[in-house]
Amino acid sequence: SVVEDAPALTDGFQLVIDALKLNDINNLYVVPGIPISDLLRMAQAEGMRVVSFRHEQNAGNAAAIAGFMTRKPGVCMTVSAPGFLNGLTALANATTNCFPMILISGSSEREIVDLQQGDYEEMDQLAIAKPLCKAAFRILHAQDIGIGVARAIRAAVSGRPGGVYLDLPAKLFSQVMDAAEGAKSLVKVVDPTPAQYPSAEAVNRALDLLKGAKRPLVIFGKGAAYAQADDTIRAFVEKSGIPFLQMSMAKGLLPDTHPQSAGAARSLVLQEADVVMLVGARLNWLLSHGKGKTWGKPGSKKFIQIDIEPKEMDSNVEIHAPLVGDIASVMEVLLKGIEGGLTPPTDWMATVAAKREQNVAKMAPKLMSNASPMNFHGALGALRRVIKERPDAMLVNEGANTLDLARGIIDMYEPRKRLDVGTWGVMGVGMGYAVAAAVESGKPVLAVEGDSAFGFSGMEVETICRYNLPVCIVIFNNNGIYRGTDVNPTGGADPSPMVFVPGSRYDKMMEAFGGVGVHVTNPDELYRAVTEAMDSGRPTLINAVIDPAAGTESGNIGSLNPTSSVRKM
Numbered sequence: 073s074v075v076e077d078a079p080a081l082t083d084g085f086q087l088v089i090d091a092l093k094l095n096d097i098n099n100l101y102v103v104p105g106i107p108i109s110d111l112l113r114m115a116q117a118e119g120m121r122v123v124s125f126r127h128e129q130n131a132g133n134a135a136a137i138a139g140f141m142t143r144k145p146g147v148c149m150t151v152s153a154p155g156f157l158n159g160l161t162a163l164a165n166a167t168t169n170c171f172p173m174i175l176i177s178g179s180s181e182r183e184i185v186d187l188q189q190g191d192y193e194e195m196d197q198l199a200i201a202k203p204l205c206k207a208a209f210r211i212l213h214a215q216d217i218g219i220g221v222a223r224a225i226r227a228a229v230s231g232r233p234g235g236v237y238l239d240l241p242a243k244l245f246s247q248v249m250d251a252a253e254g255a256k257s258l259v260k261v262v263d264p265t266p267a268q269y270p271s272a273e274a275v276n277r278a279l280d281l282l283k284g285a286k287r288p289l290v291i292f293g294k295g296a297a298y299a300q301a302d303d304t305i306r307a308f309v310e311k312s313g314i315p316f317l318q319m320s321m322a323k324g325l326l327p328d329t330h331p332q333s334a335g336a337a338r339s340l341v342l343q344e345a346d347v348v349m350l351v352g353a354r355l356n357w358l359l360s361h362g363k364g365k366t367w368g369k370p371g372s373k374k375f376i377q378i379d380i381e382p383k384e385m386d387s388n389v390e391i392h393a394p395l396v397g398d399i400a401s402v403m404e405v406l407l408k409g410i411e412g413g414l415t416p417p418t419d420w421m422a423t424v425a426a427k428r429e430q431n432v433a434k435m436a437p438k439l440m441s442n443a444s445p446m447n448f449h450g451a452l453g454a455l456r457r458v459i460k461e462r463p464d465a466m467l468v469n470e471g472a473n474t475l476d477l478a479r480g481i482i483d484m485y486e487p488r489k490r491l492d493v494g495t496w497g498v499m500g501v502g503m504g505y506a507v508a509a510a511v512e513s514g515k516p517v518l519a520v521e522g523d524s525a526f527g528f529s530g531m532e533v534e535t536i537c538r539y540n541l542p543v544c545i546v547i548f549n550n551n552g553i554y555r556g557t558d559v560n561p562t563g564g565a566d567p568s569p570m571v572f573v574p575g576s577r578y579d580k581m582m583e584a585f586g587g588v589g590v591h592v593t594n595p596d597e598l599y600r601a602v603t604e605a606m607d608s609g610r611p612t613l614i615n616a617v618i619d620p621a622a623g624t625e626s627g628n629i630g631s632l633n634p635t636s637s638v639r640k641m
């Protein structure tokens with residue numbers, strides 16, 4: 073009959089789904105609406121995991137951290153204009169942190185946008201996205217969907233990973249084409265992250281510096297965690313005997329309790345080291361740009377830097393031995409290069425270990441504090457114990473005091489388990505990261521949130537309940553941004569802009585959506601409530617009361633704040 077003879081047809085909706093699935097992308101982090109609602113329904117019908125959020129920024133953050141965790145681009149899908157704009161902060165944050173992510177947004181018809189005739193949600197999204205991401209593409213014809221998706225995937229993960237924008241005008245989805253032709257138009261990306269080995273000359277230059285060093289130091293950044301070269305990295309550290317530092321999201325690459333860890337002796341090693349090897353860590357503000365009093369006498373250090381991005385070398389200070397390549401390949405060659413040729417700096421390591429033990433001993437009593445209302449140290453002592461007992465749990469962390477103190481107090485034992493505000497120090501990543509951490513890892517998630525930080529993405533507690541994710545949110549409720557004691561200098565009726573409703577009960581928010589809400593006022597209650605949540609896997613929010621006076625302005629980075637010389641605040 074006529075139907076049987078008619079060539080099978082496909083369309084833009086189907087080709088987008090086929091192109092993503094062909095490239096092993098199965099999870100979508102989205103906010104539905106025109107023109108992507110049917111695309112999402114079809115994707116779900118085809119077995120893709122479609123996780124629907126309450127705000128695109130959180131969907132985008134989820135996609136970005138999924139990229140960091142999996143080395144595959146995390147995909148966020150939004151509607152046009154306002155939905156696209158809401159996703160941009162996450163796209164820019166992914167690019168800043170070198171997380172591979174693709175923001176796919178529906179958009180308005182080109183002919184109306186280009187004549188500025190006032191389309192529904194009209195905006196030239198491609199032009200607006202370009203400065204905020206690694207690459208940006210628009211697809212106008214169904215037969216180009218295969219190559220367009222392939223381009224976006226390769227751009228996101230190749231070289232320095234980052235954010236990519238893919239613009240899909242509404243009319244593209246309903247375009248029809250021959251199914252056989254459509255299948256042929258699809259592209260499975262081949263080797264998007266090729267091994268990139270450094271030259272022998274570059275390797276020897278670095279090995280010479282390491283062999284001549286009296287006080288060497290290795291600093292691992294989140295690039296080293298992302299590389300997933302965990303065994304090679306551990307072998308290099310243990311064969312070389314060199315002390316190491318782990319930046320926030322690299323913690324757990326080696327256990328923070330490792331005998332060569334210099335985490336608790338950070339000031340000493342940055343001051344005294346004579347050769348510093350940076351592995352997937354930029355000498356940016358987080359490392360004081362490699363200069364100033366943090367780094368001891370000017371010119372007292374020789375730097376080795378391993379990075380896939382050639383332009384990162386000499387970004388802040390002279391790099392004496394640049395090693396351009398992917399961390400897995402470079403560390404493999406360095407490991408071979410030190411076989412039998414490097415004498416472990418045992419005296420230096422002993423000096424570092426002594427300092428570390430001294431600082432750990434100084435901190436220990438603070439972590440036993442049973443004060444109620446709690447201070448940060450007492451509360452974090454309880455959470456430190458939970459993660460020690462559950463090293464495979466994911467830890468999400470944001471805030472100021474809540475972030476800065478947790479970073480040093482909660483030891484990590486496994487790679488890619490600590491997910492925090494990263495390079496940009498951006499608040500609001502918490503719930504998006506928590507959702508993706510649960511979806512991508514299947515492991516229980518502990519999200520340790522400042523009360524202000526939580527507020528940026530808190531509506532997603534409904535998303536967490538809807539998907540019944542094993543997320544335990546602990547809010548350090550000190551009634552404010554940094555602290556809860558600020559006052560309005562005029563004594564007027566309005567509260568200080570830095571404080572919130574005193575005695576607020578965030579746990580009631582979780583109960584509103586069927587999750588478990590707990591209110592705790594001491595570390596023992598906190599420990600028990602988190603343990604119960606991690607055992608049950610039930611969405612849980614614990615309102616942990618912290619003394620409003622316990623914090624400091626901006627945590628550890630108060631010095632970045634400009635202050636008035638004419639007016640004392």
Ligand SMILES: Cc1ncc(Cn2c(C)c(CCOP(=O)(O)OP(=O)(O)O)sc2=O)c(N)n1
Nearest residue numbers: 471472473474498499522523524525552553554
């Ligand atoms: C998007 C965004 N907005 C504002 C800030 C400024 N900011 C803000 C608003 C912070 C919240 C600190 O309060 P908290 O309650 O989360 O943490 P503590 O009370 O424990 O210090 S930390 C910080 O740098 C930011 N980093 N990112």
Ligand SMILES: Nc1ncnc2c1ncn2[C@@H]1O[C@H](COP(=O)(O)OP(=O)(O)O)[C@@H](O)[C@H]1O
Nearest residue numbers: 232293294295299319352353354379380398399
């Ligand atoms: N697979 C990889 N191989 C080499 N370098 C990488 C790889 N993945 C990411 N990088 C690099 O790692 C660095 C990460 O640095 P950064 O985000 O500053 O880490 P941190 O904040 O933890 O110090 C970036 O410069 C990025 O180019």
Ligand SMILES: [Mg+2]
Nearest residue numbers: 522523552554
């Ligand atoms: Mg606070």
